[in-house]
Amino acid sequence: MNQHTHLLVSIPPCKDIGDPLLQHGELLKSKLNSDCLQWLCYLSTTSVYGDCGGAWVDETYQPKPSSELAKLRLAAEEGWLNLGVDLGLAAHVFRLGGIYGPGRSAIDTIMKPEPLSNVQRARSSKKFTSRVHVADICNALNSCIHRPHPGIYNIVDDDPAPRIQVFSYAHELINEKWPSRTKKMVIDESCIEKGNLRGEKRVVNARMKKELGVRLIHPSYKTGLQSICDHIHDHPSLSSGEESLSDP
Ligand SMILES: NC(=O)c1ccc[n+]([C@@H]2O[C@H](COP(=O)([O-])OP(=O)(O)OC[C@H]3O[C@@H](n4cnc5c(N)ncnc54)[C@H](OP(=O)(O)O)[C@@H]3O)[C@@H](O)[C@H]2O)c1
Known part of the structure:
Protein backbone atom coordinates (compact mmCIF):
# COMPACT_ATOMS: atom_id res chain seq x y z
CA MET A 1 0.00 0.00 0.00
CA ASN A 2 2.92 2.35 0.51
CA GLN A 3 3.63 2.23 -3.19
CA HIS A 4 0.17 2.72 -4.62
CA THR A 5 -1.64 5.91 -5.51
CA HIS A 6 -5.18 4.58 -6.10
CA LEU A 7 -7.35 2.15 -4.16
CA LEU A 8 -10.50 0.58 -5.65
CA VAL A 9 -12.63 -1.44 -3.23
CA SER A 10 -14.98 -3.98 -4.85
CA ILE A 11 -15.64 -6.21 -1.82
CA PRO A 12 -19.30 -6.38 -0.78
CA PRO A 13 -20.29 -6.38 2.90
CA CYS A 14 -20.64 -9.73 4.70
CA LYS A 15 -23.70 -10.71 6.68
CA ASP A 16 -23.27 -10.11 10.46
CA ILE A 17 -19.84 -8.49 9.91
CA GLY A 18 -20.34 -5.58 7.55
CA ASP A 19 -17.38 -4.42 5.50
CA PRO A 20 -14.64 -7.01 5.98
CA LEU A 21 -11.88 -4.39 5.71
CA LEU A 22 -13.44 -1.61 7.76
CA GLN A 23 -13.90 -3.96 10.71
CA HIS A 24 -10.11 -3.57 11.14
CA GLY A 25 -10.41 0.24 11.01
CA GLU A 26 -7.28 1.27 12.92
CA LEU A 27 -5.03 -1.26 11.21
CA LEU A 28 -6.44 -0.21 7.85
CA LYS A 29 -5.84 3.46 8.60
CA SER A 30 -2.23 2.84 9.60
CA LYS A 31 -1.60 0.76 6.46
CA LEU A 32 -3.21 3.32 4.13
CA ASN A 33 -1.55 6.31 5.74
CA SER A 34 1.10 6.97 3.12
CA ASP A 35 2.21 9.92 1.06
CA CYS A 36 1.54 7.89 -2.08
CA LEU A 37 -2.16 7.17 -1.75
CA GLN A 38 -4.34 9.97 -3.19
CA TRP A 39 -7.57 8.46 -4.42
CA LEU A 40 -10.05 5.83 -3.36
CA CYS A 41 -13.30 4.53 -4.74
CA TYR A 42 -15.73 2.18 -3.03
CA LEU A 43 -18.07 0.23 -5.34
CA SER A 44 -21.54 0.23 -3.81
CA THR A 45 -24.99 -0.43 -5.18
CA THR A 46 -28.22 1.43 -5.95
CA SER A 47 -29.99 -1.03 -3.64
CA VAL A 48 -29.12 1.31 -0.74
CA TYR A 49 -32.06 3.50 -1.87
CA GLY A 50 -34.56 0.79 -0.94
CA ASP A 51 -38.25 1.24 -1.51
CA CYS A 52 -38.83 4.32 -3.73
CA GLY A 53 -42.25 3.56 -5.26
CA GLY A 54 -40.91 3.88 -8.81
CA ALA A 55 -39.62 7.45 -8.26
CA TRP A 56 -36.59 8.97 -9.97
CA VAL A 57 -33.83 9.09 -7.36
CA ASP A 58 -30.60 11.06 -7.39
CA GLU A 59 -27.82 11.12 -4.80
CA THR A 60 -29.72 13.60 -2.60
CA TYR A 61 -32.52 11.07 -2.06
CA GLN A 62 -32.48 9.81 1.53
CA PRO A 63 -31.59 6.09 1.32
CA LYS A 64 -34.01 3.73 3.02
CA PRO A 65 -32.25 0.38 2.78
CA SER A 66 -34.65 -2.42 3.54
CA SER A 67 -32.52 -5.57 3.60
CA GLU A 68 -29.85 -6.35 6.16
CA LEU A 69 -27.16 -6.32 3.47
CA ALA A 70 -28.31 -2.98 2.06
CA LYS A 71 -28.08 -1.47 5.57
CA LEU A 72 -24.55 -2.85 5.95
CA ARG A 73 -23.75 -1.44 2.52
CA LEU A 74 -24.85 2.05 3.52
CA ALA A 75 -22.70 1.81 6.66
CA ALA A 76 -19.74 0.69 4.52
CA GLU A 77 -20.19 3.70 2.20
CA GLU A 78 -20.07 6.02 5.19
CA GLY A 79 -17.06 4.20 6.63
CA TRP A 80 -15.02 4.55 3.41
CA LEU A 81 -15.97 8.21 2.95
CA ASN A 82 -14.96 8.95 6.56
CA LEU A 83 -11.69 7.11 6.10
CA GLY A 84 -11.03 9.27 3.03
CA VAL A 85 -11.59 12.42 5.08
CA ASP A 86 -9.35 11.15 7.94
CA LEU A 87 -6.51 10.33 5.54
CA GLY A 88 -6.98 13.35 3.26
CA ARG A 123 -37.37 -10.38 -11.77
CA SER A 124 -39.33 -10.43 -15.03
CA SER A 125 -42.12 -8.52 -13.32
CA LYS A 126 -39.92 -5.51 -12.57
CA LYS A 127 -40.98 -2.38 -14.34
CA PHE A 128 -37.71 -0.50 -13.90
CA THR A 129 -34.19 -1.83 -13.58
CA SER A 130 -31.24 0.51 -13.58
CA ARG A 131 -28.28 -1.16 -15.19
CA VAL A 132 -24.80 -0.31 -16.39
CA HIS A 133 -22.50 -1.94 -18.91
CA VAL A 134 -19.18 -2.99 -17.38
CA ALA A 135 -17.37 -0.85 -19.99
CA ASP A 136 -19.13 2.22 -18.58
CA ILE A 137 -18.05 1.37 -15.02
CA CYS A 138 -14.46 1.40 -16.32
CA ASN A 139 -15.27 4.57 -18.26
CA ALA A 140 -16.55 6.30 -15.10
CA LEU A 141 -13.57 5.10 -13.04
CA ASN A 142 -11.22 6.42 -15.68
CA SER A 143 -12.94 9.82 -15.71
CA CYS A 144 -12.92 9.92 -11.91
CA ILE A 145 -9.21 9.11 -11.72
CA HIS A 146 -8.41 11.90 -14.16
CA ARG A 147 -10.86 14.35 -12.64
CA PRO A 148 -11.32 13.44 -8.94
CA HIS A 149 -14.36 14.99 -7.30
CA PRO A 150 -15.04 13.33 -3.93
CA GLY A 151 -18.59 12.24 -3.17
CA ILE A 152 -21.32 9.77 -4.02
CA TYR A 153 -22.28 8.96 -7.62
CA ASN A 154 -24.98 6.89 -9.23
CA ILE A 155 -23.36 4.90 -12.03
CA VAL A 156 -26.20 3.76 -14.28
CA ASP A 157 -27.24 4.20 -17.90
CA ASP A 158 -29.99 6.56 -19.16
CA ASP A 159 -32.61 3.89 -19.64
CA PRO A 160 -34.05 2.02 -16.61
CA ALA A 161 -36.05 -0.28 -18.89
CA PRO A 162 -38.19 -3.23 -17.78
CA ARG A 163 -36.39 -6.55 -17.88
CA ILE A 164 -39.01 -7.99 -20.20
CA GLN A 165 -38.26 -5.29 -22.79
CA VAL A 166 -34.54 -5.99 -22.53
CA PHE A 167 -35.11 -9.71 -23.03
CA SER A 168 -37.35 -9.13 -25.98
CA TYR A 169 -34.65 -7.01 -27.64
CA ALA A 170 -32.00 -9.64 -26.83
CA HIS A 171 -34.24 -12.25 -28.48
CA GLU A 172 -34.45 -10.15 -31.63
CA LEU A 173 -30.67 -9.81 -31.81
CA ILE A 174 -30.10 -13.53 -31.30
CA ASN A 175 -32.78 -14.52 -33.79
CA GLU A 176 -31.18 -12.27 -36.37
CA LYS A 177 -27.75 -13.78 -35.80
CA TRP A 178 -28.65 -17.43 -35.08
CA PRO A 179 -32.19 -18.05 -36.34
CA SER A 180 -34.00 -20.95 -34.60
CA ARG A 181 -31.36 -21.49 -31.91
CA THR A 182 -33.02 -19.68 -28.99
CA LYS A 183 -35.22 -20.98 -26.23
CA LYS A 184 -38.56 -19.32 -25.60
CA MET A 185 -38.64 -16.94 -22.64
CA VAL A 186 -41.37 -18.03 -20.23
CA ILE A 187 -42.82 -15.28 -18.08
CA ASP A 188 -44.64 -16.18 -14.90
CA GLU A 189 -47.91 -14.29 -15.40
CA SER A 190 -48.93 -14.59 -11.74
CA CYS A 191 -45.72 -12.86 -10.84
CA ILE A 192 -46.48 -9.95 -13.20
CA GLU A 193 -49.92 -9.48 -11.72
CA LYS A 194 -48.44 -9.27 -8.24
CA GLY A 195 -45.74 -6.89 -9.42
CA ASN A 196 -46.04 -3.28 -8.24
CA LEU A 197 -43.74 -0.30 -7.99
CA ARG A 198 -43.16 -0.64 -4.24
CA GLY A 199 -39.52 -1.65 -4.26
CA GLU A 200 -38.69 0.02 -7.55
CA LYS A 201 -36.78 3.11 -8.60
CA ARG A 202 -35.37 4.89 -11.60
CA VAL A 203 -31.87 6.06 -10.85
CA VAL A 204 -30.63 9.44 -12.09
CA ASN A 205 -27.06 9.69 -13.44
CA ALA A 206 -26.80 13.47 -13.95
CA ARG A 207 -24.13 13.99 -11.27
CA MET A 208 -21.85 11.41 -12.87
CA LYS A 209 -22.04 13.30 -16.15
CA LYS A 210 -21.72 16.78 -14.67
CA GLU A 211 -19.02 16.31 -12.01
CA LEU A 212 -16.97 13.50 -13.54
CA GLY A 213 -17.57 14.40 -17.19
CA VAL A 214 -18.63 10.86 -18.09
CA ARG A 215 -19.95 10.28 -21.61
CA LEU A 216 -21.63 6.89 -21.62
CA ILE A 217 -20.49 4.34 -24.17
CA HIS A 218 -23.80 2.50 -23.76
CA PRO A 219 -26.54 4.98 -22.71
CA SER A 220 -29.11 2.21 -23.22
CA TYR A 221 -29.21 -1.59 -23.02
CA LYS A 222 -29.73 -1.58 -26.80
CA THR A 223 -26.19 -0.67 -27.87
CA GLY A 224 -24.81 -2.62 -24.90
CA LEU A 225 -26.53 -5.85 -25.98
CA GLN A 226 -25.74 -5.21 -29.63
CA SER A 227 -22.01 -4.97 -28.85
CA ILE A 228 -22.15 -8.16 -26.76
CA CYS A 229 -23.91 -10.00 -29.58
CA ASP A 230 -21.47 -8.66 -32.18
CA HIS A 231 -18.53 -10.05 -30.21
CA ILE A 232 -19.88 -13.60 -29.84
CA HIS A 233 -18.51 -15.70 -32.66
CA ASP A 234 -20.02 -19.11 -31.84
CA HIS A 235 -23.34 -19.87 -30.25
CA PRO A 236 -22.31 -20.83 -26.66
CA SER A 237 -24.37 -24.03 -26.76
CA LEU A 238 -21.98 -25.14 -29.51
CA SER A 239 -18.81 -24.35 -27.56
CA SER A 240 -17.67 -25.09 -23.99
CA GLY A 241 -18.03 -21.37 -22.98
CA GLU A 242 -17.67 -20.04 -19.46
CA GLU A 243 -20.52 -20.30 -16.99
CA SER A 244 -22.67 -17.20 -17.21
CA LEU A 245 -23.59 -15.30 -14.11
CA SER A 246 -26.87 -13.64 -13.33
CA ASP A 247 -27.98 -10.71 -15.48
CA PRO A 248 -29.82 -7.51 -14.48
N1 LIG B 1 -23.11 -7.61 -10.00
C1 LIG B 1 -23.97 -6.60 -9.95
O1 LIG B 1 -24.93 -6.52 -10.72
C2 LIG B 1 -23.73 -5.50 -8.93
C3 LIG B 1 -24.61 -4.41 -8.91
C4 LIG B 1 -24.36 -3.36 -8.04
C5 LIG B 1 -23.27 -3.40 -7.18
N2 LIG B 1 -22.44 -4.49 -7.20
C6 LIG B 1 -21.29 -4.48 -6.26
O2 LIG B 1 -20.15 -4.02 -6.98
C7 LIG B 1 -18.99 -4.71 -6.49
C8 LIG B 1 -18.34 -5.45 -7.65
O3 LIG B 1 -19.36 -6.29 -8.26
P1 LIG B 1 -19.01 -7.71 -8.86
O4 LIG B 1 -20.23 -8.20 -9.52
O5 LIG B 1 -17.72 -7.62 -9.62
O6 LIG B 1 -18.78 -8.56 -7.53
P2 LIG B 1 -18.15 -9.99 -7.37
O7 LIG B 1 -18.01 -10.65 -8.71
O8 LIG B 1 -18.90 -10.66 -6.29
O9 LIG B 1 -16.67 -9.65 -6.89
C9 LIG B 1 -16.45 -9.21 -5.58
C10 LIG B 1 -14.96 -9.18 -5.32
O10 LIG B 1 -14.74 -9.03 -3.91
C11 LIG B 1 -13.91 -10.08 -3.45
N3 LIG B 1 -14.34 -10.46 -2.10
C12 LIG B 1 -15.57 -10.82 -1.70
N4 LIG B 1 -15.59 -11.04 -0.36
C13 LIG B 1 -14.31 -10.84 0.07
C14 LIG B 1 -13.68 -10.90 1.33
N5 LIG B 1 -14.36 -11.20 2.45
N6 LIG B 1 -12.36 -10.63 1.41
C15 LIG B 1 -11.66 -10.31 0.29
N7 LIG B 1 -12.21 -10.22 -0.94
C16 LIG B 1 -13.51 -10.48 -1.05
C17 LIG B 1 -14.11 -11.21 -4.43
O11 LIG B 1 -12.98 -12.01 -4.39
P3 LIG B 1 -13.00 -13.54 -4.97
O12 LIG B 1 -13.09 -13.39 -6.44
O13 LIG B 1 -11.72 -14.06 -4.48
O14 LIG B 1 -14.20 -14.17 -4.36
C18 LIG B 1 -14.26 -10.46 -5.74
O15 LIG B 1 -12.99 -10.12 -6.27
C19 LIG B 1 -19.45 -5.62 -5.36
O16 LIG B 1 -19.34 -4.95 -4.16
C20 LIG B 1 -20.91 -5.85 -5.72
O17 LIG B 1 -21.69 -6.19 -4.59
C21 LIG B 1 -22.64 -5.52 -8.06
Whole structure:
Protein backbone atom coordinates (compact mmCIF):
# COMPACT_ATOMS: atom_id res chain seq x y z
CA MET A 1 0.00 0.00 0.00
CA ASN A 2 2.92 2.35 0.51
CA GLN A 3 3.63 2.23 -3.19
CA HIS A 4 0.17 2.72 -4.62
CA THR A 5 -1.64 5.91 -5.51
CA HIS A 6 -5.18 4.58 -6.10
CA LEU A 7 -7.35 2.15 -4.16
CA LEU A 8 -10.50 0.58 -5.65
CA VAL A 9 -12.63 -1.44 -3.23
CA SER A 10 -14.98 -3.98 -4.85
CA ILE A 11 -15.64 -6.21 -1.82
CA PRO A 12 -19.30 -6.38 -0.78
CA PRO A 13 -20.29 -6.38 2.90
CA CYS A 14 -20.64 -9.73 4.70
CA LYS A 15 -23.70 -10.71 6.68
CA ASP A 16 -23.27 -10.11 10.46
CA ILE A 17 -19.84 -8.49 9.91
CA GLY A 18 -20.34 -5.58 7.55
CA ASP A 19 -17.38 -4.42 5.50
CA PRO A 20 -14.64 -7.01 5.98
CA LEU A 21 -11.88 -4.39 5.71
CA LEU A 22 -13.44 -1.61 7.76
CA GLN A 23 -13.90 -3.96 10.71
CA HIS A 24 -10.11 -3.57 11.14
CA GLY A 25 -10.41 0.24 11.01
CA GLU A 26 -7.28 1.27 12.92
CA LEU A 27 -5.03 -1.26 11.21
CA LEU A 28 -6.44 -0.21 7.85
CA LYS A 29 -5.84 3.46 8.60
CA SER A 30 -2.23 2.84 9.60
CA LYS A 31 -1.60 0.76 6.46
CA LEU A 32 -3.21 3.32 4.13
CA ASN A 33 -1.55 6.31 5.74
CA SER A 34 1.10 6.97 3.12
CA ASP A 35 2.21 9.92 1.06
CA CYS A 36 1.54 7.89 -2.08
CA LEU A 37 -2.16 7.17 -1.75
CA GLN A 38 -4.34 9.97 -3.19
CA TRP A 39 -7.57 8.46 -4.42
CA LEU A 40 -10.05 5.83 -3.36
CA CYS A 41 -13.30 4.53 -4.74
CA TYR A 42 -15.73 2.18 -3.03
CA LEU A 43 -18.07 0.23 -5.34
CA SER A 44 -21.54 0.23 -3.81
CA THR A 45 -24.99 -0.43 -5.18
CA THR A 46 -28.22 1.43 -5.95
CA SER A 47 -29.99 -1.03 -3.64
CA VAL A 48 -29.12 1.31 -0.74
CA TYR A 49 -32.06 3.50 -1.87
CA GLY A 50 -34.56 0.79 -0.94
CA ASP A 51 -38.25 1.24 -1.51
CA CYS A 52 -38.83 4.32 -3.73
CA GLY A 53 -42.25 3.56 -5.26
CA GLY A 54 -40.91 3.88 -8.81
CA ALA A 55 -39.62 7.45 -8.26
CA TRP A 56 -36.59 8.97 -9.97
CA VAL A 57 -33.83 9.09 -7.36
CA ASP A 58 -30.60 11.06 -7.39
CA GLU A 59 -27.82 11.12 -4.80
CA THR A 60 -29.72 13.60 -2.60
CA TYR A 61 -32.52 11.07 -2.06
CA GLN A 62 -32.48 9.81 1.53
CA PRO A 63 -31.59 6.09 1.32
CA LYS A 64 -34.01 3.73 3.02
CA PRO A 65 -32.25 0.38 2.78
CA SER A 66 -34.65 -2.42 3.54
CA SER A 67 -32.52 -5.57 3.60
CA GLU A 68 -29.85 -6.35 6.16
CA LEU A 69 -27.16 -6.32 3.47
CA ALA A 70 -28.31 -2.98 2.06
CA LYS A 71 -28.08 -1.47 5.57
CA LEU A 72 -24.55 -2.85 5.95
CA ARG A 73 -23.75 -1.44 2.52
CA LEU A 74 -24.85 2.05 3.52
CA ALA A 75 -22.70 1.81 6.66
CA ALA A 76 -19.74 0.69 4.52
CA GLU A 77 -20.19 3.70 2.20
CA GLU A 78 -20.07 6.02 5.19
CA GLY A 79 -17.06 4.20 6.63
CA TRP A 80 -15.02 4.55 3.41
CA LEU A 81 -15.97 8.21 2.95
CA ASN A 82 -14.96 8.95 6.56
CA LEU A 83 -11.69 7.11 6.10
CA GLY A 84 -11.03 9.27 3.03
CA VAL A 85 -11.59 12.42 5.08
CA ASP A 86 -9.35 11.15 7.94
CA LEU A 87 -6.51 10.33 5.54
CA GLY A 88 -6.98 13.35 3.26
CA LEU A 89 -7.81 11.23 0.21
CA ALA A 90 -10.20 12.03 -2.63
CA ALA A 91 -12.82 9.42 -1.68
CA HIS A 92 -15.66 8.38 -4.00
CA VAL A 93 -18.61 6.04 -3.68
CA PHE A 94 -20.01 4.58 -6.90
CA ARG A 95 -23.58 3.29 -6.55
CA LEU A 96 -23.69 0.81 -9.41
CA GLY A 97 -26.83 -0.37 -11.17
CA GLY A 98 -27.15 -4.00 -12.24
CA ILE A 99 -23.92 -4.86 -14.02
CA TYR A 100 -24.04 -6.48 -17.44
CA GLY A 101 -21.40 -7.18 -20.04
CA PRO A 102 -19.90 -9.99 -22.08
CA GLY A 103 -20.70 -13.34 -20.40
CA ARG A 104 -23.29 -11.77 -18.09
CA SER A 105 -26.28 -10.38 -19.95
CA ALA A 106 -29.76 -11.14 -21.28
CA ILE A 107 -28.04 -12.50 -24.41
CA ASP A 108 -26.07 -15.01 -22.32
CA THR A 109 -29.12 -16.00 -20.26
CA ILE A 110 -31.20 -16.72 -23.35
CA MET A 111 -28.42 -18.69 -25.01
CA LYS A 112 -27.76 -20.85 -21.95
CA PRO A 113 -29.26 -24.31 -22.30
CA GLU A 114 -30.78 -24.23 -18.75
CA PRO A 115 -34.28 -22.85 -18.10
CA LEU A 116 -34.66 -19.50 -16.30
CA SER A 117 -34.23 -19.73 -12.52
CA ASN A 118 -37.07 -18.78 -10.16
CA VAL A 119 -35.23 -15.59 -9.21
CA GLN A 120 -34.83 -14.67 -12.86
CA ARG A 121 -38.52 -15.36 -13.52
CA ALA A 122 -39.52 -13.26 -10.52
CA ARG A 123 -37.37 -10.38 -11.77
CA SER A 124 -39.33 -10.43 -15.03
CA SER A 125 -42.12 -8.52 -13.32
CA LYS A 126 -39.92 -5.51 -12.57
CA LYS A 127 -40.98 -2.38 -14.34
CA PHE A 128 -37.71 -0.50 -13.90
CA THR A 129 -34.19 -1.83 -13.58
CA SER A 130 -31.24 0.51 -13.58
CA ARG A 131 -28.28 -1.16 -15.19
CA VAL A 132 -24.80 -0.31 -16.39
CA HIS A 133 -22.50 -1.94 -18.91
CA VAL A 134 -19.18 -2.99 -17.38
CA ALA A 135 -17.37 -0.85 -19.99
CA ASP A 136 -19.13 2.22 -18.58
CA ILE A 137 -18.05 1.37 -15.02
CA CYS A 138 -14.46 1.40 -16.32
CA ASN A 139 -15.27 4.57 -18.26
CA ALA A 140 -16.55 6.30 -15.10
CA LEU A 141 -13.57 5.10 -13.04
CA ASN A 142 -11.22 6.42 -15.68
CA SER A 143 -12.94 9.82 -15.71
CA CYS A 144 -12.92 9.92 -11.91
CA ILE A 145 -9.21 9.11 -11.72
CA HIS A 146 -8.41 11.90 -14.16
CA ARG A 147 -10.86 14.35 -12.64
CA PRO A 148 -11.32 13.44 -8.94
CA HIS A 149 -14.36 14.99 -7.30
CA PRO A 150 -15.04 13.33 -3.93
CA GLY A 151 -18.59 12.24 -3.17
CA ILE A 152 -21.32 9.77 -4.02
CA TYR A 153 -22.28 8.96 -7.62
CA ASN A 154 -24.98 6.89 -9.23
CA ILE A 155 -23.36 4.90 -12.03
CA VAL A 156 -26.20 3.76 -14.28
CA ASP A 157 -27.24 4.20 -17.90
CA ASP A 158 -29.99 6.56 -19.16
CA ASP A 159 -32.61 3.89 -19.64
CA PRO A 160 -34.05 2.02 -16.61
CA ALA A 161 -36.05 -0.28 -18.89
CA PRO A 162 -38.19 -3.23 -17.78
CA ARG A 163 -36.39 -6.55 -17.88
CA ILE A 164 -39.01 -7.99 -20.20
CA GLN A 165 -38.26 -5.29 -22.79
CA VAL A 166 -34.54 -5.99 -22.53
CA PHE A 167 -35.11 -9.71 -23.03
CA SER A 168 -37.35 -9.13 -25.98
CA TYR A 169 -34.65 -7.01 -27.64
CA ALA A 170 -32.00 -9.64 -26.83
CA HIS A 171 -34.24 -12.25 -28.48
CA GLU A 172 -34.45 -10.15 -31.63
CA LEU A 173 -30.67 -9.81 -31.81
CA ILE A 174 -30.10 -13.53 -31.30
CA ASN A 175 -32.78 -14.52 -33.79
CA GLU A 176 -31.18 -12.27 -36.37
CA LYS A 177 -27.75 -13.78 -35.80
CA TRP A 178 -28.65 -17.43 -35.08
CA PRO A 179 -32.19 -18.05 -36.34
CA SER A 180 -34.00 -20.95 -34.60
CA ARG A 181 -31.36 -21.49 -31.91
CA THR A 182 -33.02 -19.68 -28.99
CA LYS A 183 -35.22 -20.98 -26.23
CA LYS A 184 -38.56 -19.32 -25.60
CA MET A 185 -38.64 -16.94 -22.64
CA VAL A 186 -41.37 -18.03 -20.23
CA ILE A 187 -42.82 -15.28 -18.08
CA ASP A 188 -44.64 -16.18 -14.90
CA GLU A 189 -47.91 -14.29 -15.40
CA SER A 190 -48.93 -14.59 -11.74
CA CYS A 191 -45.72 -12.86 -10.84
CA ILE A 192 -46.48 -9.95 -13.20
CA GLU A 193 -49.92 -9.48 -11.72
CA LYS A 194 -48.44 -9.27 -8.24
CA GLY A 195 -45.74 -6.89 -9.42
CA ASN A 196 -46.04 -3.28 -8.24
CA LEU A 197 -43.74 -0.30 -7.99
CA ARG A 198 -43.16 -0.64 -4.24
CA GLY A 199 -39.52 -1.65 -4.26
CA GLU A 200 -38.69 0.02 -7.55
CA LYS A 201 -36.78 3.11 -8.60
CA ARG A 202 -35.37 4.89 -11.60
CA VAL A 203 -31.87 6.06 -10.85
CA VAL A 204 -30.63 9.44 -12.09
CA ASN A 205 -27.06 9.69 -13.44
CA ALA A 206 -26.80 13.47 -13.95
CA ARG A 207 -24.13 13.99 -11.27
CA MET A 208 -21.85 11.41 -12.87
CA LYS A 209 -22.04 13.30 -16.15
CA LYS A 210 -21.72 16.78 -14.67
CA GLU A 211 -19.02 16.31 -12.01
CA LEU A 212 -16.97 13.50 -13.54
CA GLY A 213 -17.57 14.40 -17.19
CA VAL A 214 -18.63 10.86 -18.09
CA ARG A 215 -19.95 10.28 -21.61
CA LEU A 216 -21.63 6.89 -21.62
CA ILE A 217 -20.49 4.34 -24.17
CA HIS A 218 -23.80 2.50 -23.76
CA PRO A 219 -26.54 4.98 -22.71
CA SER A 220 -29.11 2.21 -23.22
CA TYR A 221 -29.21 -1.59 -23.02
CA LYS A 222 -29.73 -1.58 -26.80
CA THR A 223 -26.19 -0.67 -27.87
CA GLY A 224 -24.81 -2.62 -24.90
CA LEU A 225 -26.53 -5.85 -25.98
CA GLN A 226 -25.74 -5.21 -29.63
CA SER A 227 -22.01 -4.97 -28.85
CA ILE A 228 -22.15 -8.16 -26.76
CA CYS A 229 -23.91 -10.00 -29.58
CA ASP A 230 -21.47 -8.66 -32.18
CA HIS A 231 -18.53 -10.05 -30.21
CA ILE A 232 -19.88 -13.60 -29.84
CA HIS A 233 -18.51 -15.70 -32.66
CA ASP A 234 -20.02 -19.11 -31.84
CA HIS A 235 -23.34 -19.87 -30.25
CA PRO A 236 -22.31 -20.83 -26.66
CA SER A 237 -24.37 -24.03 -26.76
CA LEU A 238 -21.98 -25.14 -29.51
CA SER A 239 -18.81 -24.35 -27.56
CA SER A 240 -17.67 -25.09 -23.99
CA GLY A 241 -18.03 -21.37 -22.98
CA GLU A 242 -17.67 -20.04 -19.46
CA GLU A 243 -20.52 -20.30 -16.99
CA SER A 244 -22.67 -17.20 -17.21
CA LEU A 245 -23.59 -15.30 -14.11
CA SER A 246 -26.87 -13.64 -13.33
CA ASP A 247 -27.98 -10.71 -15.48
CA PRO A 248 -29.82 -7.51 -14.48
N1 LIG B 1 -23.11 -7.61 -10.00
C1 LIG B 1 -23.97 -6.60 -9.95
O1 LIG B 1 -24.93 -6.52 -10.72
C2 LIG B 1 -23.73 -5.50 -8.93
C3 LIG B 1 -24.61 -4.41 -8.91
C4 LIG B 1 -24.36 -3.36 -8.04
C5 LIG B 1 -23.27 -3.40 -7.18
N2 LIG B 1 -22.44 -4.49 -7.20
C6 LIG B 1 -21.29 -4.48 -6.26
O2 LIG B 1 -20.15 -4.02 -6.98
C7 LIG B 1 -18.99 -4.71 -6.49
C8 LIG B 1 -18.34 -5.45 -7.65
O3 LIG B 1 -19.36 -6.29 -8.26
P1 LIG B 1 -19.01 -7.71 -8.86
O4 LIG B 1 -20.23 -8.20 -9.52
O5 LIG B 1 -17.72 -7.62 -9.62
O6 LIG B 1 -18.78 -8.56 -7.53
P2 LIG B 1 -18.15 -9.99 -7.37
O7 LIG B 1 -18.01 -10.65 -8.71
O8 LIG B 1 -18.90 -10.66 -6.29
O9 LIG B 1 -16.67 -9.65 -6.89
C9 LIG B 1 -16.45 -9.21 -5.58
C10 LIG B 1 -14.96 -9.18 -5.32
O10 LIG B 1 -14.74 -9.03 -3.91
C11 LIG B 1 -13.91 -10.08 -3.45
N3 LIG B 1 -14.34 -10.46 -2.10
C12 LIG B 1 -15.57 -10.82 -1.70
N4 LIG B 1 -15.59 -11.04 -0.36
C13 LIG B 1 -14.31 -10.84 0.07
C14 LIG B 1 -13.68 -10.90 1.33
N5 LIG B 1 -14.36 -11.20 2.45
N6 LIG B 1 -12.36 -10.63 1.41
C15 LIG B 1 -11.66 -10.31 0.29
N7 LIG B 1 -12.21 -10.22 -0.94
C16 LIG B 1 -13.51 -10.48 -1.05
C17 LIG B 1 -14.11 -11.21 -4.43
O11 LIG B 1 -12.98 -12.01 -4.39
P3 LIG B 1 -13.00 -13.54 -4.97
O12 LIG B 1 -13.09 -13.39 -6.44
O13 LIG B 1 -11.72 -14.06 -4.48
O14 LIG B 1 -14.20 -14.17 -4.36
C18 LIG B 1 -14.26 -10.46 -5.74
O15 LIG B 1 -12.99 -10.12 -6.27
C19 LIG B 1 -19.45 -5.62 -5.36
O16 LIG B 1 -19.34 -4.95 -4.16
C20 LIG B 1 -20.91 -5.85 -5.72
O17 LIG B 1 -21.69 -6.19 -4.59
C21 LIG B 1 -22.64 -5.52 -8.06
